[in-house]
Amino acid sequence: MTHRTGFGWIVTLLAAITLGVGCDQQGPAEQAGESLDNAAQDVQETLDPQGPAEETGEAVDDALGN
Structure with a gap:
């Protein structure tokens, strides 16, 4: 579980940069x-697939151009 969480932080950091x-x-x-x-x-x-709430949030972000 820690490996997945660490990978998620790396991806998030790269996206933020x-x-x-x-x-x-x-x-x-x-x-x-x-x-x-x-x-x-x-x-x-x-x-680590997204749940329905995450998918909805991502769709809203994409629609708003975020």
Whole structure:
């Protein structure tokens, strides 16, 4: 269980860094980083699937552009 939790924190930290350092236009490095973040998120969701409340919250975030 600790391994999954640690992995989740790593993914969250990478996503926060990506969002915090972002700019208006994405360059090739930022696009590659976003692809890596998305891949890591997919792996995390495979290992530890989201519940219905998390899925709803993510859908709301996506709709609002967050």
